[in-house]
Amino acid sequence: MEGPQIRALAERLNRALAGKMIDRVDTPANRWQANVVLKHCAGRSVKQITSHGRWLIWHFDHGVSWMLEPTGPWRWDIVPIAKKSDGQPSLAGRKLLSLTVLNSFRVQLVGKPLLLTQSTETMWQIAELRDIGPDPLSTPLDALALSRCLARAWHAPIARSLLSQRRIAGIGNRSKCEILYAAGIGPSTAVGQLDEAARQRLAAAIIAVLGAALRHHRLHEDTPPPARVYDRAGQRCAACNSIIVSDRSGRDGTWSWYCPGCQAPVHEPNLFDYLSTQTPATAVTAVA
Structure with a gap:
């Protein structure tokens, strides 16, 4: 809940x-x-x-x-x-x-x-x-306030940070997925890689998604609000027609549903990214 x-x-x-x-x-x-x-x-x-x-x-x-x-x-x-x-x-x-x-x-x-x-x-x-975080349904949340909530979590995936009740109170896995979709941010994106524009989109998405869910539950107490990506793996994204996927790329202990077209991952290249683009023989040579 x-x-x-x-x-x-x-x-x-x-x-x-x-x-x-x-x-x-x-x-x-x-x-x-x-x-x-x-x-x-x-x-x-x-x-x-x-x-x-x-x-x-x-x-x-x-x-x-x-x-x-x-x-x-x-x-x-x-x-x-x-x-x-x-x-x-x-x-x-x-x-x-x-x-x-x-x-x-x-x-x-x-x-x-x-x-x-x-x-x-x-x-x-x-x-x-x-140590509980602010509740966006009660406390105004903008890009600056969001940055304070996510302080000291720069290397953590944004999906994991959003589920931490010590940072922002009240967000569950369903809302997490819908918030990241609305903001156009991949679940594996590190907090420190969010620029000012991304933080503004994320803050606005948190307010919009939680507010819409509250209005829904005022009328339908026990039924979940409509979802655009949550629990819709294999279906088409309404915005870009890509296939919605689910995985644990957010490293938050739960599944993340997201659209790879609308929520392109943002991360710095690392050795594993390099190896994934090489043939096995080339990769062994590169590591050696």
């Missing part, structure tokens, strides 16, 4: 819960170490629900915040309560959290995220959030 989908979820939950009191908090016994802290939020009001990158953040009116990051599939269900006499909700299956709101509806989490609780004042000091 990527940043735009988390942001759309945060907006939906904020509309339903902001300013409302949580009557009770139910969690499965012996499932979360934070049960005691969670239940201390019963009888408190939700101040705001927002997000930063892949983190869903709940702020309560008594200065406590929840920070949740999905580690796999999850969903948040808003379920009306038929009768006010309904007792404790069933937490069978994969339901890990149930919030009863104003005795009128419940918000139930299905899934198993990483959950942290912290005072709102000090939440950005914990290790998981202290």
